[in-house]
Amino acid sequence: MTAADLTRDASGIDGAKQRAIRGIFFACAFLSVLTTLGIVVVLLEGSVDFFRDVSFVAFLTGTEWSPLIEPREYGVLPLVWGTLVITVGSAMIAIPVGTATAIYLSEYAEPRVRSTIKPILEILAGIPTIVYGFFALSFITPQLQRFLPYDIGTFNAAAGAIVVGIMIIPMVSSLSEDAMHAVPDDLREAAYGLGATRFEVSTGVVLPASLSGILASYVLALSRAIGETMAVTLAAGMAPQFTTSPFEPIQTMTAYMVQVGISDVSIGSVGYQSLFAVGMTLFVMTLGMNLCSLWIRSRYREEYR
């Protein structure tokens, strides 16, 4: 018996085809990188045009925002404020409720209950955000008006924060539950063996051991709240203003972009270009959040093996 011929030519393996396949996979992977770069370039270009007409400092420090009507003012702070109100408000709902849900699913629920609730939560995550907006308008705001002794407008920040909070609960609970579920049972047994209650095991052992995953879920959820558009546009209104009252209308950065998008401003006008500057601000904020999430992951890495 002769030795097999192992040379390239005789093997029947088509080297060119293998290289082509590799190239196709690479192109697909590279597409998303290109898209990201493209978006950044577009935002930058538009922003540069905008800042030819408006001073950068005035944009970042001004407290009046009315780029579409006279007298025109280009201070972005009211929009940033609106976004912060929604983000902080929704976090106040989603973080406690989402974390508690995750603890329940991971540590308390029987397998049967868990396998019922988890898919329901994931359905909640799949509902189009505009539907949440209608839900806020047609249910949350009327309930607030009914039960709270304040003068509450049709559009108000509270309804927007509540509805975004509800929207991002599944994100917090699902990702946190995954992180808690990954904590080895060894650690739970160690704690139960020392006479820990279920609550002590959940909060004193499982929660710290899965902290990085939980914090990352918070940051991702907040990042989602910052970028959320339709629900807040519908629920919280289009009135860019500094207000500490949660029952008055506000405008977030995203809601402003919707407003410009559906308005009749002409391309090239300062109003149109403001879209890019606001978009850039939003992009920088969410990028910051994502970097923050990466940092948390490496800083509070799961230490168990």
Added chain:
Amino acid sequence: MSDDTSMNETPTIETHTEAKSTDDRSPASEADADVAGMDDQSIGEETVIEARDLSVFYGDERALQPVNVEIPDRQVTAIIGPSGCGKSTFLRSINRMNDMIDVARVDGELLFRDTNVYGEAVDPVALRRAIGMVFQKPNPFPKSIYDNVAYGLRIQGKDDDLDEQVESALRRAALWDEVSDRLGESALDMSGGQQQRLCIARAIAPDPEVILMDEPASALDPVATSQIEDLIEELARDYTVVIVTHNMQQAARISDKTMVFLTGGELVEFGDTSRIFENPDNQRVEDYITGKFG
């Protein structure tokens, strides 16, 4: 052959005789026999844990045949037997760790200081505070060395003079000299043997009466194993130690009493370790110990 020969009620010479005569009456039904040879110098020893017809089921499957045994105070009781013979199941039924398994069900009684731990009024959390446990794989929390030892003390509200208690537990676990200058470092940076001694320190820190150990040295190298064995013998001065091991030499080295489980979740023999290893009553136990089976 029934289980209610009640040979466990008084651990005296009479029970020994009774067990013997039981065997004599029906040597053929050896497999059904209750624990053979409840024996020897058990007079005057206080019983800490007593199983009365204790069975464990996983769903419909019986994991433990009715067990009757009395585990004496401040001695090392080893549980040996082949894989899947129910030795860990028995160990975990003592502090109700089997409660964690949804399908597990227990029949019979397990008395800890004369209280049935499966009684209505018993809180398993309180039970586990009196009975510590050390597991097969070292499982320190991803916290500092100090916080690991302090964990049990804190949750049990015994946190006066925490520093002293932590030091005392580490000393009793023969670990203090190695870690006294790095108590704040992560427990996960220790070696496997150190981690296991840390787990022992963590278990004894709240001062339980009984320490259960589930193959505590099986994941360790020979040097670390020998340190753990020395430690176990030391601990038996203050604590009742019940240890599951797959290593018969280990059982022979460190234990005072030995329980032998054989396939099918049956406790086949219980008695002084020296006698079990030199002159077991039961032929299957002899075969198992001499390596003919299992």
